[in-house]
Amino acid sequence: MKKVSNWVWACAALVYAFLYLPLIIVVLFSFNDSNLNAEWVGFTFKWYEMLLQDEVMIEAAMHTLIIGFITCIVATVLGTLAGFAMYKWRLRLLPALVLTPIAIPEILMGVALLIFFVMLNMTLGLVSITLSHIAFCIGFVAIVVRSRLQGMDESLVEAARDLGASPITAFRAITLPLIMPGIIAGALMAFTLSIDDFVISFFTAGVGSNTLPLEIYSRVKVPMKLNPEVNAVSTLLMLLTLSLILVVSKVAPSALRAGD
C-alpha cells in the first residue's frame, strides 16, 4: 500500500484544526474573566455560577430535556416500526414519508407545521414543538434500524421458526436483541437531534416556551444580552453529548457504527 504523502497529512491536519479550534475557543472563553469574548484576561468560574442562578436558562434547559425525552421515546418506537416495515415489505408511501423530512431543508417542515398548528387553533408551545420533533426524528431512527436489519443473518430467525417459535417469539428472542444496538443508536440520535434542534423549534414555539437552542439564539442575536454565560452553557451541552456518546459506546459498542 502506498504511503500517504506528508502534504496530505499537513492539509488534513489543518482541516482538523479548522474543525476543532472554534469549539476549543468557545470552551476556553467560558473560563475567561471578561465580559467580551475577545481577549484572555484571567481564569474564573463566575459564568458557570451565573448560569446556575439564571432561571430563564434553567427553565429553557428543562423544556429541552422534557421535549428530548418524549421525542426520544415516541420517535424510537415509531421509527423502529417504520424501519422494520421498510425492511420486511416492499412499501411505497411509507419510505417516501420517512425519508423526505430528512432530505429537505428543515425550514420547509418548520413553516408547514406552523401553518398546520395555527389552522388547528393549537396554542404553540411545548406540545407543538414535541409533535414536530417526533415527526422529523422518525426517519433517522428508521434508517438506522433498517440498516441494522439488513446486516442481520435472516437464517437465525428461520432456524427459530423451524424449531417451533411463533413469529412473535422469534422476533422477541432473536430479531430484537440483534437489532438492539441499532435501536439504541437511533434513540440516541433522536434525543440528540431533538435537544439540538433550532430551526423547527423556532417556527413551532410560541411565546414563553423557550428551548435551550432558542434561548441561546436570542442571546447571541442581541449583543446587549450576550455574555460568556452562553459559552458556559455551550460547554455543558457539549459535555452532555460527549458523555452520551461515551455511554453508548460502552453499552453498545457497535451502535455507533450502525450507520455504515
Added chain:
Amino acid sequence: MNNRLAKWLISGPPLLYLLLFFAIPSAIMAFAAFRFPGDYGGLLPLVEVNPETGAREVLINFGNYADFLTWENFQRFFEEPIYIELFLKSFWYAGITTGVCIVLAYPLAWLIARSSKKTRDLLVLMVILPFWSNFLIRVYAWMIILGPQSYFSQVLNRVLAVFGIEPVSLLFSQFAVIIGLVYVHLPFMVLPLYANLEKHDMALLDAAQDLGANAWQRFWKVTWPLSLPGVWAGTALVFIPALGMFAIPDLLGGTNSMMIGNLIKQQFLDSRDWPFGSVLSIMLTLSVLLMAAIAAWAGSRGKAKK
C-alpha cells in the same frame, strides 16, 4: 398470523403519524400559496365563527373559486426581480460552500481512506464529533473568531495595514456566511467522499505511475474521475441544506447577505404574509428537487462509466 394484518399493524402507526404531521401540513402549505393573505396576517379565512351565536359561517362561495384562489402570489415572485435575484444569490452561496467543502474534504477523506483500519475509525469519529455539538454553538464560535476585537481580526488587520489596506470587518459579511456554511456542512462532504475513496483499487495508481504519470496526473486522470459518485453524493448533502439555511446568514451575515431562508422566515414571522411565504417555500422545494435530480443523475453516470 395474518401477514396483511401484521403489515398494517407495524407500518400503520408511523404512517399515520407522518401523514398527520408531515404530509397534510405540506399539502396545506402548498394550498396556502394560492390563497389571499388575511387582513391581520396569516390567510384570509374561509370559515368564520360568529361571535354572538358561536356558529361557524362559511364566508366564501366555494363555487366561485376566484374568490379565494389566486395566481397573484406566484406572479409577484416572477415579476419583482429581487426575489429571483435572492434565489440566484442563495444558489451562489450554496455552490461556493459546496466547492470549498470539496477542496477541504478531499485531503481528509484521502487520508482516512488510506489509513490502517484502527486509525480509520478514530479519524472518522474525529470528523463526526464536532457535528454532535449544537449547531448554534458552532455558529456562535465563528462570531467570536470573526468579531472585530478577536485576535484573528486584529492580526489580520495589522497585516493588511502593512500593505496599506484599510482594516476590514469580518463579521456580518458574505465571507462570514460562507465560512459558517462550510463549517457546519463539512462532515457531510467528508463521509461520502471517504466511503468512495476507500473502495478505489490502488493498483490503478501504481499502473499509472509505472506508465510515467506524475502525482498530479494520477490524481486528475485516475482518482478524481473515480471519486465523482462520492463527490456528487456529498454535493447533494451539502448543497441542499445550505440552500435553505436561515440561521447562519441571520447571525453571521450583514444586511446584504440574506438567503431564501431568511426571506421565508420574514414572510411567516415578521410581515405575516403566509401565501407569499408559501410560494417561496414551494420554489425552494422545487430548487431542492432539481438539485437532487442533478446530483443523482450525475452520480449514477459516474458509476456507469466505472
